[in-house]
Amino acid sequence: xxxxxxxxxxxxxxGVEKAILKNNDMELTAIFTRRNPDSLKVSTKTAKVxxxxxxxxxxDKIDVLIICGGSATDLPVQTPKYAELFNxxxxxxTHAKIPEHFNNVDRSAQKSGKIAIISVGWDPGLFxxxxxxxxxxxxxxxxxxxxxxxxxxxxxxxxRRIEGVVDAKQYTIPIENAxxxxxxxxxxxxxxxxxxxxxxxxxxxxxxxxxxxxQEIKTMPNYFADYDTTVHFISxxxxxxxxxxxxxxxxxxxxxxTSDENSHIIExxxxxxxxxxxxxxxxxAYARAAYRMNKKGEYGCKTVFDIAxxxxxxxxxxxxxxxxx
Amino acid sequence: xxxxxxxxxxxxxxGVEKAILKNNDMELTAIFTRRNPDSLKVSTKTAKVxxxxxxxxxxDKIDVLIICGGSATDLPVQTPKYAELFNxxxxxxTHAKIPEHFNNVDRSAQKSGKIAIISVGWDPGLFxxxxxxxxxxxxxxxxxxxxxxxxxxxxxxxxRRIEGVVDAKQYTIPIENAxxxxxxxxxxxxxxxxxxxxxxxxxxxxxxxxxxxxQEIKTMPNYFADYDTTVHFISxxxxxxxxxxxxxxxxxxxxxxTSDENSHIIExxxxxxxxxxxxxxxxxAYARAAYRMNKKGEYGCKTVFDIAxxxxxxxxxxxxxxxxx
Numbered sequence: 321x322x323x324x325x326x327x328x329x330x331x332x333x334x335g336v337e338k339a340i341l342k343n344n345d346m347e348l349t350a351i352f353t354r355r356n357p358d359s360l361k362v363s364t365k366t367a368k369v370x371x372x373x374x375x376x377x378x379x380d381k382i383d384v385l386i387i388c389g390g391s392a393t394d395l396p397v398q399t400p401k402y403a404e405l406f407n408x409x410x411x412x413x414t415h416a417k418i419p420e421h422f423n424n425v426d427r428s429a430q431k432s433g434k435i436a437i438i439s440v441g442w443d444p445g446l447f448x449x450x451x452x453x454x455x456x457x458x459x460x461x462x463x464x465x466x467x468x469x470x471x472x473x474x475x476x477x478x479x480r481r482i483e484g485v486v487d488a489k490q491y492t493i494p495i496e497n498a499x500x501x502x503x504x505x506x507x508x509x510x511x512x513x514x515x516x517x518x519x520x521x522x523x524x525x526x527x528x529x530x531x532x533x534x535q536e537i538k539t540m541p542n543y544f545a546d547y548d549t550t551v552h553f554i555s556x557x558x559x560x561x562x563x564x565x566x567x568x569x570x571x572x573x574x575x576x577x578t579s580d581e582n583s584h585i586i587e588x589x590x591x592x593x594x595x596x597x598x599x600x601x602x603x604x605a606y607a608r609a610a611y612r613m614n615k616k617g618e619y620g621c622k623t624v625f626d627i628a629x630x631x632x633x634x635x636x637x638x639x640x641x642x643x644x645x
Numbered sequence: 646x647x648x649x650x651x652x653x654x655x656x657x658x659x660g661v662e663k664a665i666l667k668n669n670d671m672e673l674t675a676i677f678t679r680r681n682p683d684s685l686k687v688s689t690k691t692a693k694v695x696x697x698x699x700x701x702x703x704x705d706k707i708d709v710l711i712i713c714g715g716s717a718t719d720l721p722v723q724t725p726k727y728a729e730l731f732n733x734x735x736x737x738x739t740h741a742k743i744p745e746h747f748n749n750v751d752r753s754a755q756k757s758g759k760i761a762i763i764s765v766g767w768d769p770g771l772f773x774x775x776x777x778x779x780x781x782x783x784x785x786x787x788x789x790x791x792x793x794x795x796x797x798x799x800x801x802x803x804x805r806r807i808e809g810v811v812d813a814k815q816y817t818i819p820i821e822n823a824x825x826x827x828x829x830x831x832x833x834x835x836x837x838x839x840x841x842x843x844x845x846x847x848x849x850x851x852x853x854x855x856x857x858x859x860q861e862i863k864t865m866p867n868y869f870a871d872y873d874t875t876v877h878f879i880s881x882x883x884x885x886x887x888x889x890x891x892x893x894x895x896x897x898x899x900x901x902x903t904s905d906e907n908s909h910i911i912e913x914x915x916x917x918x919x920x921x922x923x924x925x926x927x928x929x930a931y932a933r934a935a936y937r938m939n940k941k942g943e944y945g946c947k948t949v950f951d952i953a954x955x956x957x958x959x960x961x962x963x964x965x966x967x968x969x970x
Contacts, residue, residue: 338904342785418970419963439970446778448970449954450913453771455969456930456957457923460667503916578926579663582918588775591828593907598782601903605781625955625965629774632781638744640950644780645743645764645773 322611323349324604325378325406327398328388329360331566332411335600336386337364343604345634349382379405384607386410388600396421403428403436403621407610409603411441418444418623426621433619435610440624441599442590443467447572449624450588454574458584461576464502466494466515470568470595478543479520482536484528487556489563491519494571502573505583518549521563523556568595605632647936648674649929650703650731652723653713654685656891657736660925661711662689668929670959674707704730709932711735713925721746728753728761728946732935734928736766743769743948751946758944760935765949766924767915768792772897774949775913779899783909786901789827791819791840795893795920803868804845807861809853812881814888816844819896827898830908843874846888848881893920930957 322345326333329351340348350368353360357369370378385406387398391414399410403425412421418439429436439445443465451463468491475490498515501508508514520537524530534551537544569590577583592598606624609631613622630637647670651658654676665673675693678685682694695703710731712723716739724735728750737746743764754761764770768790776788797817804813823840826833833839845862849855859876862869879887894915902908917923931949934956938947955962 335903342783342903415970419967422966444970446782446911449778451969452954452958452965453774456933456954456959457771457926459959578660578667578919578922582922584918584923585914585916586771587912587914587916589910589912591910591912593909594903597903597907598909601782608781623966623970625962625970626953628951628953629777629781630950633777634781634784637950640777641747641948642744644776645740645769645948645950 322346322608323381323383324607325350325352325375325382325385326388327352327372327375327385327402328394329353329362330388331596332600332603333386333388334363335594335597336388336603337362337367338597339601339604340364342601343608343634345608346604350378352378352385375402376405382406383611384409386603386607388603396424399436399438400424400428403434404432405434407434407607407614408436409440409607409610410436410438411445411599411603412439413441413444415444422621422623429620435614435619436621437606437610437627438621438623440603440606442592442602443570445599445602445624446590447570447588450572450586451574452625454572454576454586454588458574458576458578458586460578461574462507464510464573464575465570466499466573467570468492468494468516468568470570470592471563471566475518475520475543478540479522479537482533484525484533486523486525487559488520488522489559490521493517493519499571499573502575503585503587505575505585507575512546513548516547518544518547520549520551521554521559522551523559524553565593566595568592568598608632608634647671647933648706648708649932650675650677650700650707650710651713652677652697652700652710652727653719654678654680654687655713656921657713657925657928658711659688660919660922661713661928662687662692663922664926664929665689667926668933668959670933671929675703677703677710700727701730707731708936709734711928711932713928721749724761724763725749725753728759729757730759732760732932732939734762734765734932734935736770736924736928737764738766738769740769747946747948754945760939760944760947762931762935762947762949762952765928765931767917767927768895770924770927770949771915772895772913775897775911776899777950779897779901779911779913783899783901783903783911785903786899787832789835789898789900790895791824791898792895793817793819793841793893795895795917796888796891800843800845800868803865804847804862807858809850809858811848811850812884813845813847814884815846818842818844824896824898827900828910828912830900830910832900837871838873841872843869843872845874845876846884847876847878848884849878890918891920893917893923933957933959 348367387410425436479488571589673692712735800815896914
């Protein structure tokens with residue numbers, strides 16, 4: 321059994337706990353938290369709930385620590401720190417800062433002889449893998465990534481920060497017509513506005529100026545100004561009833577030529593009922609890889625690009641050749 | 646520059662030649678043939694055309710030999726034989742015989758210290774990779790593979806062997822309604838007949854009994870009896886004009902649950918203008934991986950499951966982390 325530790329028990333940490341139940345070569349040994357351990361209601365009765373300050377005592381009791389913090393402030397500190405003690409996995413998703421994060425984590429993991437796999441999930445993660453495979457196979461071509469339909473936490477948060485807004489959910493929606501052009505091999509040049517629309521469901525304070533809120537949303541730089549955005553004002557009950565789920569997904573396409581005559585389309589897509597549960601399932605598969613590769617003597621910081629696919633699945637090499645190739 | 650040799654100059658070998666032109670870290674050094682070398686019209690002027698009997702002289706002149714023979718009789722002999730001299734790639738696609746082929750090739754490659762990557766292409770190959778990734782991430786789920794719309798050489802050949810048939814092309818067509826059920830997460834149990842239809846374009850001899858030919862096609866065991874098949878009789882000119890291309894493609898889907906509430910769909914699809922040109926492009930990317938891994942001291946028989954994605958692309962690790970993750 322591979323012994324897993326979870327650091328952080330939010331949506332992602334709870335997803336990891338569920339994912340472990342689907343993998344019979346793994347067990348959840350401990351959940352580490354910054355909160356008072358007694359305050360956590362944990363589903364896995366056999367798992368210890370431990371304050372983060374006592375994590376060092378688990379150095380030899382855990383095979384892989386899955387770090388479930390946020391990319392803005394948690395992971396840049398936690399991943400380098402805990403790679404000094406454990407094989408670790410994180411889902412660092414600030415694309416522009418990946419090289420810096422990689423270097424920081426690598427320094428720790430080189431010293432400790434552990435494996436740290438960073439930026440695991442679906443984007444970065446599975447989408448990145450598909451970009452790489454498709455580019456390697458069709459070097460002469462164009463890449464397209466579409467996201468959604470799904471909830472963007474960052475955009476929902478941005479709407480919530482507007483004065484007069486009680487709560488909000490924002491959906492990112494790919495434009496079907498743009499997707500179809502790519503699928504037909506037309507290699508369109510697509511502006512930001514031509515690829516996605518944004519839809520907001522907003523609960524406003526009693527007496528708030530809804531026209532002003534709508535205007536503020538639609539003109540918000542970076543988040544909404546470059547998109548066609550629809551705003552719906554709804555009641556708190558309606559938001560809770562119809563918009564509590566966290567679905568997401570998206571499409572990665574590459575269109576490329578192998579000769580003057582022949583073009584090809586490679587398409588990968590995800591349709592996810594729960595973004596955090598799916599992301600957690602990817603984290604858990606890569607935790608298996610970290611464990612196995614470290615057992616073979618490998619260490620240092622890795623990304624999904626460095627991991628041979630066989631390490632992800634709980635079957636022998638003979639089995640996968642026989643049943644999946 | 647990675648020096649490539651091609652063994653066999655049919656559709657696949659010609660595709661490899663074209664693929665090398667799209668990859669600027671590779672050059673085509675030699676084409677080996679069982680035919681008289683003078684009889685081959687080769688596009689790459691700088692490549693030698695050599696009789697297969699002289700291949701040993703190229704032992705130190707070629708980094709990777711891409712073997713472009715057929716799975717029925719060529720590859721079971723050629724891949725083990727030439728893995729004694731070269732890093733080799735093949736596209737062995739007889740799924741049931743892969744374990745046996747793997748063992749034969751591994752014996753040679755272990756002895757020679759070379760790398761042999763077998764069963765490279767899109768199925769087996771890219772489809773296999775997607776089955777593995779999706780199964781690792783969603784262990785609790787169902788797999789679906791659909792092929793087409795595309796030309797099946799095996800089925801076209803089977804029709805051509807019928808008495809009274811001059812020429813024929815067979816298309817395998819996925820049933821859209823079945824695909825939609827899978828995409829909706831209905832987890833349907835699908836019979837062979839419910840997944841694909843078959844469509845044949847047949848040129849009959851003058852005076853042949855067309856009703857009898859149609860009957861023979863539709864009742865042919867293994868090939869057609871389990872499918873709904875449509876047969877069209879057309880002229881030789883029409884076959885040449887409208888059915889000379891070799892398109893193919895298909896879909897790999899996995900539908901799986903991460904908890905009682907939440908299901909997810911992972912879908913991978915290919916739409917290919919030319920099956921051999923695309924397959925060749927996959928072979929060439931894996932040739933790069935064979936070269937790089939062997940440089941690092943690795944050897945033995947491998948499949949796509951054993952190859953870390955980074956080895957496939959002609960960019961540095963830093964570049965791919967920065968631009969593709």
